Structures are given as C-alpha cells and as structure tokens.
Amino acid sequence: MALRRSLFLLLASSCAEAFYIPGWSVKSYKDGEAIPLLVNKVYSDNTQLQYAYYDLPFICPPTGASHAGSSLLSGQSISLNLGEVLRGDRITQSDIELVMGKDQTCNALCTKTISRKDLRRAREMVRGGYVAEWIVDNLPGATSFVTVDKSRKYYAAGFKMGYKDIEINSGKHRFYINNHLTIVIRYRKAPAKDGERGGKVVVAFEVYTKSVGPEKRLEDGCPEDLSEVETPMELYIKPNSTDFSSQYSQSSYSPPETELDGDDGATLDIPYTYSVYWREDDKIEWAHRWDLYFVNQEEGSRIHWLAIVNSLIISGSLSAIVAMILARTIRGDIKTYKESALEDGKSKLKRRSRPGSGARTPKLAEKAMVGLLEQVGDDNNDADVSSDEEALEDVTGWKLLHGDVFRAPAYGYLLAPLVGSGMQLVFMAVGLLFLSSLGILNPSFRGGFVSVGVGLFVFAGLFSGYFSGRVYKTFGGKNWRKNTLITSILFPGLLFALVFILNLFVWAQASSTALPFGTLVAIIMLWLCIQLPLVYIGSWYGYIRTGAWEHPTKTTTLHRQLPARPWYIQPIQSILLAGLIPFAVIFIELLYVFQSLWQDKSGYYYVFGFLSVVSIILILTIAEVTIVTIYIKLCSEDYNWWWHSFFVGGASSVWVFGYCAWYYFVKLHIEGFVSGLLFFGYCFMACCVYGLLCGTVGFLTAYAFVRRIYGAIKAD
Structure with missing residues (x-):
C-alpha cells in the first residue's frame, strides 16, 4: 500500500509541470531594450550529422560588429556546458x-x-x-x-x-x-x-x-x-557554356x-x-x-497510463509467483530439511551416547548440522554412514548445494568491477530521475541533463569502488589495487573508446556533432583525475575497512558434479526468456521515448514522473524475475548462479537493442552510412548502460535471496 501511494505521488509530481520550475531564472525587458538573437546549428530527422549555422557556406557570415544587449561581437561563441557540447550545440551571437x-x-x-x-x-x-x-x-x-x-x-x-x-x-x-x-x-x-x-x-x-x-x-x-x-x-x-545557354534558354x-x-x-x-x-x-x-x-500531450498521457497499467499487471503476476515461492515452496523445503536433520540427530544421539561420569549430552541441532551441512562420515562405523544416507534421501534440489552455492565464480575479477560500475550507474540514474521529476532538469536548462549525468557518474565513483572492493574480497581476491584499476577503467574506457571511434567518422564529415579535441581532453581529465581517485577511496573502504560479506554456509573443498539440465534452463535460453519479461514492462514507454527523441520536432522528453514510476516497476520486475530464475537453477542442482544472475538482470538490454534495430528500419528514414553508424553506436552504448545497471540489480537481488534461504537453514 505504501509503495502504491509513493508511485502515485511521483506521478502527481510529473503532472504538475515536472519539466519546468515557475519563477526560475525569469528575465524581463523594458520597451526599447535590446535582446540578443543567437544562432545555434542545423539538424535533420533524416541524418545524425549536425552543422554549426555559421559554418554553412551559403549563409550570411557574421560581421564581427558589436550589438546592443550582448557583450559579444557577432560570430563569437558563448560558453557552453559539457552537455551542450555533447549534443552538438554551437551557439554564437548573430x-x-x-x-x-x-x-x-x-x-x-x-x-x-x-x-x-x-x-x-x-x-x-x-x-x-x-x-x-x-x-x-x-x-x-x-x-x-x-x-x-x-x-x-x-x-x-x-x-x-x-x-x-x-x-x-x-x-x-x-x-x-x-x-x-x-x-x-x-x-x-x-x-x-x-x-x-x-x-x-x-x-x-x-x-x-x-x-x-x-x-x-x-x-x-x-x-x-x-x-x-x-x-x-x-x-x-x-x-x-554557350551551347548550354542556347539549348536551354527557358x-x-x-x-x-x-x-x-x-x-x-x-x-x-x-x-x-x-x-x-x-x-x-x-x-x-x-x-x-x-x-x-x-x-x-493528451495522447501521450494515455500512452503513459497504458504503459503503467501494463507494467503493473506483469509485475503483479510476478509478485504472486515470488510470494508463492517464498511463502510456500521454500518454507516447505526448509521445514522438511529441518525435520530430516532433527531425526538424523536423534538417531545419532541414541547410537553414540555412552553412560559415564562427566558425559555431556550433545545438542540435536549441533549433530544435525554436523551430519548434513559438513557431511562428516565415519569410515569405521557402517551404521552411521547408512543413517546419513537415509537422512539425505529426502533432501533434494537447492538444499544439496549448501557446500557449493557460495563458491567463488570463474572470472570473478571481472564480475566485481562490473557490479561496481553498475552501482555507479544506479546512483546516476536515480539522481537524474529525481532531479528531472522535481523540474530542476528541464528543457530551459540546455544540456543540463547530460552535464548533471556526467557529474553524478564521476562522483558515484565512490560507490563503484566500494561495491567492487567488497564483492572482490567476498570472492577471495587478494590484489585490491588491481581490482580498483580495472573498475575505474573497464566500463568508462569502453564508453570512451566507442565515443572516440564514432568521433573519427564525424570529424571526417566536418559536423558539429563531433566533439572538439579540448572536450575530449576535459573528459579524460575528469575520468583520470577525479573519478579514479574516488574509485580508489571507495575500494579501500570497501575492501580494507568493511571487508567481505559473510556467508551462512561453508564451502566444501570438492566441487559437486552438475547434473543434466533441461533446455529451458540452459544459460542462453533462460537468460533470453527471462529478459523478455522486463522488456514487456517498458516497451510501451520505450516507444514514447523513441518518438520524443527521434521523430517529434521538439526533440524533448519531459514526462520524467511517468518514467520514474515505470522505472520503479521495472526494478521490481527484474528483482522478481531474477529470484524465480535463480531458484529454478538451484533446484536443478546447478550452483553456478553468480554470472547467471547478472546476465538475467541485464538480459532485457538485448531485446531493447533489437527494438532499436526494428525502429530504425521501420519508423525512421535516416540516410547515409555515418548516420546509421551513429544511431546504432549510440543505441549500443545506451543498451550497455541499461544492461549493466539492470544486471547489477539482478546480481544483488539474487545474492540477497540466496543468503536468505541458506541462512534460514542454519538459523535453527
């Protein structure tokens, strides 16, 4: 009930001019006062290449004269924020x-x-x-x-x-x-x-x-x-030519x-x-x-309401499934497990208790955990071995994995940095949605959304280092400084490399979409001089001061042999099927986002209140899908869930990228190789950001779920 109330409060804030703050930066003029007119750029829906207005050879060039109402000479550029530069703005005095x-x-x-x-x-x-x-x-x-x-x-x-x-x-x-x-x-x-x-x-x-x-x-x-x-x-x-003039005189x-x-x-x-x-x-x-x-706007509101209703139906159905799993199936499994452990403890107590002075009666729970969690056998006592096997006959599925479920995954040195970068993106996304829903980030703040997003991303390096360091130590990593370096370079380096490669193609077209060399240097300085130290501080605190998360069960020395698995829980199939559900939650809102960014002449997306509501439902859906998928995987006696939970959480990004391709070929009319390359390049980067963010949510949800169910066994 409280969640539903908070969702409607967010929605109400979006309807109350969520894109604009009345009274903010109002500038008034009096009769006879000069007002500067600025020129920016030229752009088209049919291409991704933009050009500065005064760079066009058939336009009146600026005279360089001084005009009232502005301290700039005509042709001089005004100072731009990072977001304006990244979106291709080149604003000059006319x-x-x-x-x-x-x-x-x-x-x-x-x-x-x-x-x-x-x-x-x-x-x-x-x-x-x-x-x-x-x-x-x-x-x-x-x-x-x-x-x-x-x-x-x-x-x-x-x-x-x-x-x-x-x-x-x-x-x-x-x-x-x-x-x-x-x-x-x-x-x-x-x-x-x-x-x-x-x-x-x-x-x-x-x-x-x-x-x-x-x-x-x-x-x-x-x-x-x-x-x-x-x-x-x-x-x-x-x-x-005289020939042409005489031939075509009309x-x-x-x-x-x-x-x-x-x-x-x-x-x-x-x-x-x-x-x-x-x-x-x-x-x-x-x-x-x-x-x-x-x-x-009226039609858009109907689309948003439809998106929210669609999301609530899907999320509600998943919530019922998860509740059934948690309240009935898992609770019943834990009860059966404890009863088997209790019976096994009683039988061992009868066989091993000897009368004598000073003899201590062992606790039933202690014997049960020794017998089932550590699987201690006695080679000299055939009766005990037979008793353990009989007790384990009723223990099946995920309960058999207590000795392997927290085993460190392969390539954990890559998973930890990805989880850290995902938390960095979660912080950035929450901050952007919050500020946009309040109206602080609105169309009048030109380039503000991108500029603030970059600032939040850089500052969130603290969170990236902290979570990466804790996960890395939980996996048993020793070289935390190396993990810090990988965390600060892996994902930001991928984005920068993609931007630089795309920039080479745009530079060749002399487009204002290309980032100036100074802007690239500024981005590198933000990356290496600000974000990297913040990641280092967060990683030191997470690895040294806080340390690893404790697990409720101990990991055995020998690996458990994995059984044969049906086709629907094979890694690729289960990941793609699980990713389809979160995509179904957002695809209606995604249609409106694409329409606002690529087709509407305004080029502005403004209903961040609706987007915040859909995002909350999306996060809940990803958490529920991950819990169901990981539970099925554990019931199939497969303990390799670490990477699987990450991929399940981010799997909807694959469907989103497929949707981008469909939208490009069906809805848009973009022409030219470079424009198509820019479209798919930007979409690929956006899907990487989305997939990493959602994958981190899935990973942390699955980790909390696994610790909870195995901790419930150990509790008694």
Whole structure:
C-alpha cells in the first residue's frame, strides 16, 4: 500500500509541470531594450550529422560588429556546458538586432555570393530536410502549426532551410532556399513588481520562412512586396557554356545533377532579409511557455497510463509467483530439511551416547548440522554412514548445494568491477530521475541533463569502488589495487573508446556533432583525475575497512558434479526468456521515448514522473524475475548462479537493442552510412548502460535471496 501511494505521488509530481520550475531564472525587458538573437546549428530527422549555422557556406557570415544587449561581437561563441557540447550545440551571437516592442518591416542582412560548389551544399541541405535553430531568451525559434481539428496550436522547433518542388512536365526536382525570415516575438507583462515597473517577459519565439527571388527589390535590398512573391529564390546557376545557354534558354529548365558537378566559375547571389514583429499575448504564462513544444500531450498521457497499467499487471503476476515461492515452496523445503536433520540427530544421539561420569549430552541441532551441512562420515562405523544416507534421501534440489552455492565464480575479477560500475550507474540514474521529476532538469536548462549525468557518474565513483572492493574480497581476491584499476577503467574506457571511434567518422564529415579535441581532453581529465581517485577511496573502504560479506554456509573443498539440465534452463535460453519479461514492462514507454527523441520536432522528453514510476516497476520486475530464475537453477542442482544472475538482470538490454534495430528500419528514414553508424553506436552504448545497471540489480537481488534461504537453514 505504501509503495502504491509513493508511485502515485511521483506521478502527481510529473503532472504538475515536472519539466519546468515557475519563477526560475525569469528575465524581463523594458520597451526599447535590446535582446540578443543567437544562432545555434542545423539538424535533420533524416541524418545524425549536425552543422554549426555559421559554418554553412551559403549563409550570411557574421560581421564581427558589436550589438546592443550582448557583450559579444557577432560570430563569437558563448560558453557552453559539457552537455551542450555533447549534443552538438554551437551557439554564437548573430547580427540580427531585436528591440523590445519595436517592429521592423524589413531589414537587409546581406547578399551572399555562392559558387557552384556552395550551391551543391545548399541543395544537399534542402534535400536532407535540414532545419535551423535560433535562440531568443533561451527559447528556440519554432514554426507554428495547428492540430487537424484546429482546436490547438503547437510548435515544431526550428525552421526549414528551404524546400523542393517537382516540375509537372519534366518530373525534375527544383530546390528553393528560404532567404526571408519573419520573426514574431510574443510577450506579456512580467509578474509581480517587475511588471508594475514596465517589465515584460518573452513567452514565444516564432519564425516563418519565405523564398523571395532577386527581382523587384528596393535599393536597400528588401523586396518591394513581401505579401505577394511571384518568383521564389531557386538554387540554380545556369551553365556558362554557350551551347548550354542556347539549348536551354527557358527559365523553367532544371538541369540534371550531372550538369552541376563541374565548377565553371558561375556564381549566384542570394539576398537575405528579415522582418520582426512584437505581439502581446496574455494567454501564455511564462511558466508554461514550453508547453507548446510538446506535441500530443493528451495522447501521450494515455500512452503513459497504458504503459503503467501494463507494467503493473506483469509485475503483479510476478509478485504472486515470488510470494508463492517464498511463502510456500521454500518454507516447505526448509521445514522438511529441518525435520530430516532433527531425526538424523536423534538417531545419532541414541547410537553414540555412552553412560559415564562427566558425559555431556550433545545438542540435536549441533549433530544435525554436523551430519548434513559438513557431511562428516565415519569410515569405521557402517551404521552411521547408512543413517546419513537415509537422512539425505529426502533432501533434494537447492538444499544439496549448501557446500557449493557460495563458491567463488570463474572470472570473478571481472564480475566485481562490473557490479561496481553498475552501482555507479544506479546512483546516476536515480539522481537524474529525481532531479528531472522535481523540474530542476528541464528543457530551459540546455544540456543540463547530460552535464548533471556526467557529474553524478564521476562522483558515484565512490560507490563503484566500494561495491567492487567488497564483492572482490567476498570472492577471495587478494590484489585490491588491481581490482580498483580495472573498475575505474573497464566500463568508462569502453564508453570512451566507442565515443572516440564514432568521433573519427564525424570529424571526417566536418559536423558539429563531433566533439572538439579540448572536450575530449576535459573528459579524460575528469575520468583520470577525479573519478579514479574516488574509485580508489571507495575500494579501500570497501575492501580494507568493511571487508567481505559473510556467508551462512561453508564451502566444501570438492566441487559437486552438475547434473543434466533441461533446455529451458540452459544459460542462453533462460537468460533470453527471462529478459523478455522486463522488456514487456517498458516497451510501451520505450516507444514514447523513441518518438520524443527521434521523430517529434521538439526533440524533448519531459514526462520524467511517468518514467520514474515505470522505472520503479521495472526494478521490481527484474528483482522478481531474477529470484524465480535463480531458484529454478538451484533446484536443478546447478550452483553456478553468480554470472547467471547478472546476465538475467541485464538480459532485457538485448531485446531493447533489437527494438532499436526494428525502429530504425521501420519508423525512421535516416540516410547515409555515418548516420546509421551513429544511431546504432549510440543505441549500443545506451543498451550497455541499461544492461549493466539492470544486471547489477539482478546480481544483488539474487545474492540477497540466496543468503536468505541458506541462512534460514542454519538459523535453527
């Protein structure tokens, strides 16, 4: 009941603006005050390659002039946090001037002369569906849309670089660039006393595009009439060759791609202009100004509720199975075991007790444990051997493994570091979900989710070292410093190697998605200079000060021979079957996560309250699945459960990666080898993180379960 109440409290927090904290970092402006406009990057749903806006050769370059409202010169970059750099942001000051409350019908930005090579780049951007991101008052510029029934308005972040059309007669593609931008800033009176003093806050930033040809322009470069544009700005340069000019004199001709490959020195002038309009809007609260970026919130809520109901049904069924195992099966096994031990103790007492002065009557439980747990035989007493064998006839299944169940696993020196890194990820995930559900990590904190996640991961090196050191000593390890080094390098090193390899491909594309060399050096310094010492401290405390966990039974010298096992408890089959259940818990929510990250124009996932609830149910499901799987394995007299519990816990990551592949080929339209490589590379890293986290949960759950059931035998 308490668990259910806490789940609904988390859910309620998600519904109460979980993605935004009202009143946090409110900035107001007065009439006539300049507001800087920042440009960021261009991106597309059809590719994973992003580019800095000012790196495009067909865009007006920055002039380097100083503008009011900003201490930066145009073209200078603002300082970015680690999360912004990792997500490919490149935010710089622009030459566009915005003044609160001042409309500007038309301003000429520049006339950019491009070569045929630059023209091909522009056509590639338009063909790829690239959109540009501008920023005003920390709001990304957006294109406004309405729902099909025209009942609600919503935003798609960014604005299109251009569009393409198809000639009806020839069927050839023609490309046009959007060279005039209409900027609409919506504002309202600032809250509290600031509003009484004339302060205003920005609540929306809209950008509308238009393609305007070079004809019929005024002296300042602005079009004569923006309301009626006869000829759009086509990305086409006529060939310089006389033969081509005479052969294709019609203006409607669009040449084949092969005719655009050569550079004959021809150029094209693209005039860029913009307009600015300020509109007061009292319908949008400042605290809710991000709401319009989230599409289909009502439908999304239904999906989340469906995901939670689905998760509760699966988890509830598993809970009933686990309760039956714990309350009936295991309790009955322990009772039978104790009765057999008691009878064996009584029979030994009758045979071995001798009358005499000073003779002590042995305790029944002591004799029972000596006879059954240590299996001490007496070669000189055939009656005792026969009695032990008769007592063990009723002892079957997991009870026979008391001498082998806590035997150190093979390659324990790798399992201990993995468990330590898994606890590091558990701490990071819990911290991120908690801060996001409270609204501290929200879309206005650009790059905050990744930056805080990296910080939590580095700090959690203490937990990584502690658990790795304790598990390593429990396995009987001697060289704890070597274990510390492996813990601090194994998983972080794998992630860094994957990021570096992917970065090489992105560097070759000159994309802003590539991490700068300085950022890579900063990540290495965080890794080696901060995390590694923290792992060392945690490992020293876990190995030296705390020590190993005590086991309720002793491990025998000789290994027990493993019996034949049915197909469904073979390692691979049982791991994959067990992993399917946690995947069934999260796959509905996973669909919404993928849709938010890969398909929605906003690109923001915001319902962390729902995600927290599903995550709690997921952890419970993994714990229950692991208990059932390990119990079946022990009942089959197989004591190799250490690695098995870890793999069972993380097995759903295999299904998640398969889901990623299905989503890529069925739902997405990503083009290009590098983009596909980035998609699967990112998904593989995410699945490794998810699998390691869940595997650690499964391992610790199984360890606690095994200690509990074998401790219950020894207790009496």
